[in-house]
Amino acid sequence: MDRTGTIAFVPPRYGDEVIGGAEAVIREVAHGLAARGWSVEILTTCARDHFTWANEYPPGESVTPDGVVLRRFPTVLDTPRAERARYEQAIASGWPLTLSDQQRWMNDDLRVPELFHWLLDRSASYRAIVFAPYLFWTTFAGAQVDPARTILMPCLHDEPYAQLEIFHPLFSGARGLWFLSEPEHALAQRLFELPGNQEVVGSGIETPDAYDVEGFRKRYGIDGRFLLYAGRREGAKGWERMLDAFARAVRRHGLPFSLVTMGVGDVHPPADMVDRVIDLGFLPAGERDDAFAAADGYVQPSALESFSRTVMEAWLAGTLVIANGASEVVRWHCERSGAGLTYDDDLELEQCLLFLADAPEAAAALAAKGREYVLTNYRPDAVLDRIESTLAEWTENPSGAG
Amino acid sequence: MVSPYPPARDGIAAYAVQAVAGLRAAGHDVEVLSPGPSAAHHHLDLAGPRGALALARRARHYDRVVIQFHPDVFFPVPCSGGERAAIASALTVAFRAARDLEVRVHEMDYSLGRGSSPAAVALRMMWRAVPRVVVHTEAERASFHEAFGVPLARVALADHGADFMPHTTADRETARASFGIGPDELTFLSIGFIQPHKGFDRAIRAFAANGLGHRGCRLDVVGSVRLEEPGFLAHLSDLERLADSTPGVRLHTGYISDEAFDRWIVAADLLVLPYRHIWSSGVLERAALYERPVIVTRVGGLEAQAAGHGGATVVDTDADLADAMRVAADEALGTAAAERDDDWPFDPARVDRDAVMTEVRARAAASRGGVPPARDTGAADGRQARDAREASVPLRRLGPLSVPAPVSGRPGASILKSVVRRLTAWEVDPIVHQVNRLQQAVIEATERLGNLPKE
Helix, strand or coil: CCCCEEEEEEEECCCCCCCCCCHHHHHHHHHHHHHHCCCCEEEEECCCCCCCCCCCCCEEECCCCCCCCCECCECCCCCCCHHHHHHHHHHHHCCCCHHHHHHHHHHHCEHHHHHHHHHHHHHHHEEEEEEEEECCHHHHHHCCCCHHHHEECCCCCCCCHHHHHHHHHHHHHEEEEEEEEEHHHHHHHHHHCCCCEEECCCCCCCCCCCCCHHHHHHHHHHCCCEEEEEEEECCCCCCHHHHHHHHHHHHHCCCEEEEEEECCCCCCCCCHHCCCCEEEEEECHHHHHHHHHHEEEEEECCCCCCCCCHHHHHHCCEEEEEEECHHHHHHHHHHHCCCCEEEHHHHHHHHHHHHHHCCCCHHHHHHHHHHHHHHHHHHHHHHHHHHHHHCCCCCCCCCCCC | CEECCCCCCHHHHHHHHHHHHHHHHHCCCCCCEEECCCCCCEECCHHHHHHHHHHHHCCCCCCCCEEEHHHHCCCCCCCCCHHHHHHHHHHHHHHHHHEEEEEHHHHHHHHHHCCCCHHHHHHHHHCCCCEEEEECCCHHHHHHHHHHHHHHEEEECCCCCCCCCCCCCCCCHHHHHCCCCCCCCEEEECCCCCHHCCHHHHHEEEEHCCCCCCEEEEEEEEECCCCHHHHHHHHHHHHHHHHHHHCCCCEEEECCCHHHHHHHHHHEEEECCCCCCCCCCHHHHHHHHHHCCCECCCCCCHHCCCCCCCEEECCCHHHHHHHHHHHHHHEEEEEECCCCCCCCCCCCCCCHHHHHHHHHHHHHHHHHHHCCCCCCCCCHHHHHHHHHHHHHHHHHHHHCCCCCCCCCCCCCHHHHCCCCCHHHHHHHHHHHHHHHHHHHHHHHHHHHHCCCCCC
C-alpha cells in the first residue's frame, strides 16, 4: 500500500482530557494510521471545553510520542453569541432560517481564523484532510478550503441542525465520507446528496488485556451493585432525564443500584440520591475499562449518538447495555448484537433496571453476546484496514513521490 | 346570602349552606338568594348585566349582603371583553347598592384585572366597590390586591373550614363496609366534581405507575360531571378508560349526598387532591374535619390552606405525586417497596433479547396505565399490539415537559432562579400541565388507533 503523503485530521478539540465521541474517534484513527506508517498531523484548537471554547492549551506545534504532529490554533470568540442563542431556539423549534441566518448562526460562535488560513496556505500539501464532526465551525469553514482533498467523518445525528441547508455543500462536495455505522450512513443518504465515495468504516475499540474489578472498587470506595454512565453530564446527552428516572425507580422499587458516573459536567443529583450518585470525574483509560467491568449495567441515555464507543466498551467488559431507543444507531447495535436493552420512556427504563436487578444471570448472558459483537465488527485493525483501503482508492500523494 | 345553594351539589353551595347555618345559629336572620331554583328563599338569574342590576334592586333591602362569588354565576362562558365590561359595571352598581357588603371569592382569574382594556378597568372598579373581600389563602389575598388594586385592609382571610360541619356519624369500619371496602385494603380517594382541572387522571396514573393495585391498594375516584359539556364528558370518558385498565382503580360516578360524600372521606385512608388549578379546596377542609391525610398539589392557595392541617403532603409534579402515593403505601403497608413482580421467566442459558424486550415493554405499559398492555404472542393480535406500541414511540421518547430545577453552581444563582421560579409558576405551570396532558392524550389515542381491528 502506498502510505506516502500526509494526512491531516481536524477535530475541534484534542487532548487527553477532552471528552467527546467524535474527538475520540479521530484520535484513534489518527494514531492508528501513524502506527501503520502514515505521516499524520492533527490541526486543532487550543480549547478543552466545548461550551466556553477558552484557549487552555498553548498554541503552536508539538509532536506526540508516536510521531503525530500536533498543531494548535487559538479560538476567537469575540461576539456575545446572543444572536446564535436566538437562532438556536428557532432551529430547535423547526422554524425555517434563511441561508443568511444560518450563516450568522454558524459564525456567531467560536471561529479559528488561523487554522482556516493554515489550510488555505497549505492544503495542497496534504494527501487528505479529515474533518469531524460536521457541526462545528472548524469543519464547516475548513472543509470549504479544499473539498477535493476533504474527507468528512460527519458523526451525524438525527437532530435539527442536520436539517440546515448550509451543510448540504459540506456533504455533497467532499472527496469522500467515512461513516461510523449503517444507520448514520442511511440518515446522510436521506438528508443530503452524497458524493460517490462513501464507506462505513466503523470505529475501532481496543480490547483491554485484563480488568481489575476488585482493585477499581477498592480504589474508589465503591461497594455494591451499580449502574455506570460515562460521558458528558448535560441535557443534550440525556443525563438529567435519566437521573430523574433512576431516582424515581430507586424510590419506587428500592433498586439495589448506585449510579456511578465518569466524565465532565455538573451532576446535580436529587437531595435524597446524593449518596447513591457517585461522580468519579475524569478517569484515565485503564480505570475507565475497570469501571465498565465492575458495573452491573451501562446506561446510555443519549439520543444523539453516531456510534457510541462507550456502549462497545461496556460490551467488551461483559456488561449489559441499557440504552435510549431514540438513538437509531445505538438501537441498531442493540438489536444487531442482541446484547442491549432499549427504552422509549422512563417506565421502560425502569423495567429494564428491574430486569437487571432481578435477573442478573439472564442479563449477563445477554451482555456476553455484546463482547462477541464488538470483537467481530469493531476491532481496531479491521477499522483501520477499511480506512486505509479508502485512502488508497480515493486519494493520492500530492508530491507524487512513491 | 347570594349563592348557589342546595340541593344543587356544588362545592360553593355546600360551603354556603354551612355558612348560613353558622349565621343562623348565631342569631342572625338570614335569607338566601340563589342563581336558580333551589332551597334558597329567592332565586334569580344573575347572569349578565340584567341579572346584576336585578341584584342591585334586591340588595338595598338587606342590612347585610354576603355574596359567595364564582364568576360563572355572573359572567357567561365564554365571555367577550365587551360583555365582561358591561357586567362588571352593572355589578359595581349592585355592590354599591348594598349597605354592608361582603364578597367571599371562590374563584377569580386575576389576569383579567391587569392591563388597560375596558374590561380590566371595569373589573378593578367593581372590586374596589366592595368594602370587604374575603379569600381563603394569603396568596389569593396578595393576588387580589395586586391585580385589582383593592387595599389589603379590605381583603380579609377566612378559614375555609370554619363553618364546616360533619355530615356523617359513621366510623371508619362502618363507612368501609358500606362501600364494600375490605378492612385491610389501603384506600386512596379522589373525590369531587369530575372536570379536567381536578386532575383525577393524574391520581390514577400515579397509582398505576407504582403498581399499587398489585400491592393490595385501591383508588376510588368518586364524583359527578358538573356540567354536561363536551370537554367534561370527554374527560369522564378518559377516566373510565384509565380506571378500566388500571388494577385497583374504581370510578364511581353520579351525584351523591353530603352524607355519602363525607362517608367516603371517613372510609378512605388517604385523600389525593391532584388539582391542576384551583384557588382553595372544600374537600381539603372536609378531609381535615375527619383528620384524614391528604396529598395535594401546589396550586392556587392550596399549600397555604394545607399548612393549617397536619397530615398534608404538598407535591409539584406528576412524578412527585406518584412518589408521595408510593411513600404513603410503603408506610401504611409496612413494606419498603421491595415487593414487586421480580420473577423474570428467562433461562440464562437461552435468554433472548427480543423476549426480554417484550416483557419489559408489557410491564412498562402496565405501569403507564391508559391502554391495556398486551404481550407480543407472535400471533396476529400480538403483532397488532406491537404495532400500536410502535406508533406511540416518537411521542413517548419526548418525555414529559418539566420545569428545570432552580440549581446552579454559580454563587447566588440558585436563589435567583428560585425567586424567578416562584414568580413565574402561576403562568408556567398550567402550560406544563397542559402540554403533558396533551402528550399523554396523543399517546393513548395513537395506541388505541393502532389497536383497532384492521379491515
